[in-house]
Amino acid sequence: MFNYYDPTVTAMLYRAEITIKLKNGMLDPEATTIKNALKHLGYECQSVKQAATYELEFTADSRENATDLVNGMCQRLLANPIIHDYDVRITK
Amino acid sequence: MFNYYDPTVTAMLYRAEITIKLKNGMLDPEATTIKNALKHLGYECQSVKQAATYELEFTADSRENATDLVNGMCQRLLANPIIHDYDVRITK
Numbered sequence: 148m149f150n151y152y153d154p155t156v157t158a159m160l161y162r163a164e165i166t167i168k169l170k171n172g173m174l175d176p177e178a179t180t181i182k183n184a185l186k187h188l189g190y191e192c193q194s195v196k197q198a199a200t201y202e203l204e205f206t207a208d209s210r211e212n213a214t215d216l217v218n219g220m221c222q223r224l225l226a227n228p229i230i231h232d233y234d235v236r237i238t239k
Numbered sequence: 240m241f242n243y244y245d246p247t248v249t250a251m252l253y254r255a256e257i258t259i260k261l262k263n264g265m266l267d268p269e270a271t272t273i274k275n276a277l278k279h280l281g282y283e284c285q286s287v288k289q290a291a292t293y294e295l296e297f298t299a300d301s302r303e304n305a306t307d308l309v310n311g312m313c314q315r316l317l318a319n320p321i322i323h324d325y326d327v328r329i330t331k
Contacts, residue, residue, distance in 0.1 A: 160285065166292065178293075181293070181316070181317070184316055185312055185316060188312075188315055188316060190297065190308060190311070190312050191297065191298075192295050192296060192297045193252065193296040193297060193298070194294075194295070194296040195293065195294070195295055195296075196293070196294040196295075197291065197292065197293050197294075198291075198292040198293075198294070199289065199290075199291060199292070200258065200289065200290040200291070200292050201270075201273070201287065201288070201289050201290075202286075202287070202288040202289075202290070203284050203286070203287055203288075204284060204285040204286040204287075205282065205283065205284045205285060206283075206285070216282060219282070220277055220280075220282050223280055224273070224276055224277060224280060225273070
């Protein structure tokens with residue numbers, strides 16, 4: 148873990164944008180429901196896909212460390228690697 | 240509605256990316272739960288925000304028409320304008 152009291156390490160605030168979507172070929176009942184509901188309202192869509200986005204702010208001592216932290220969060224909590232693909236962008 | 244049989248109108252396939260998030264100041268219990276769960280796993284985040292993203296493909300006769308269609312979909316079905324802000328990007 149990051150040590151706030153070690154003066155040799157400079158903590159920086161990073162912002163990460165994480166997009167989590169179902170892998171290709173997975174059934175997506177939520178998207179199917181939305182497609183049908185849009186059709187009932189008169190909007191005909193060829194395809195509907197949905198994804199979840201998370202924006203996190205956290206401290207890390209380098210950009211590489213920040214990327215590793217976010218990958219860990221995705222693999223351990225945010226995404227289910229069996230059914231989801233995820234994409235991480237460190238924006239600050 | 241778009242008329243597929245009118246030869247004077249050329250239909251084009253458009254792709255729209257819609258991001259729907261809670262307005263500033265709204266309580267976000269899902270994000271709070273994720274923040275707490277990440278903390279239990281050893282990841283301390285200053286802030287966590289979540290949003291839903293939809294990617295739609297549909298036909299329209301112009302880019303302006305495509306934007307109008309997607310705004311209509313957001314206002315009538317996808318977003319709740321009282322609590323959500325939404326952002327539309329026509330990408331193709």
